[in-house]
Amino acid sequence: MKKLALAMACLFAVGVAQADDKGGFSQNAAPPPPHKLDDGYRGVEDGRIMTVEQAKTMHDGATVSLRGNLLKRQGDDRYQFRDKSGTITVIIPVAAFNEQHVE
Numbered sequence: 001m002k003k004l005a006l007a008m009a010c011l012f013a014v015g016v017a018q019a020d021d022k023g024g025f026s027q028n029a030a031p032p033p034p035h036k037l038d039d040g041y042r043g044v045e046d047g048r049i050m051t052v053e054q055a056k057t058m059h060d061g062a063t064v065s066l067r068g069n070l071l072k073r074q075g076d077d078r079y080q081f082r083d084k085s086g087t088i089t090v091i092i093p094v095a096a097f098n099e100q101h102v103e
Contacts, residue, residue: 053085066090073102 048065055064068083070092081090094102 051085052081052083052088055088056086 049067050058050064052066052068055062055066058064066081066083066088068081071080071082071087073079074089077091077093079090079092081088
């Protein structure tokens with residue numbers, strides 16, 4: 001029984017040591033400058049990518065595809081988002097992050 005408990009403890013310790021700590025969104029990290037917005041989460045690829053400027057003309061609740069960076073969390077599902085054309089408050093459900101850590 002002790003050997004089994006030791007083996008289980010080692011199994012869990014290895015998993016934690018190899019976990020990726022760079023994923024998700026961290027409010028403490030400085031966002032990249034607007035001209036360096038190449039990386040980040042890519043949502044549905046078949047949707048037309050819009051800019052923040054274009055998204056601001058859409059009705060409330062419209063589904064849009066944006067490419068840029070999350071700057072900070074403003075509430076449960078609300079985030080401040082920035083791309084090359086400006087900033088906007090967006091609503092992103094937790095399920096969209098696919099179990100990535102979001103502060």
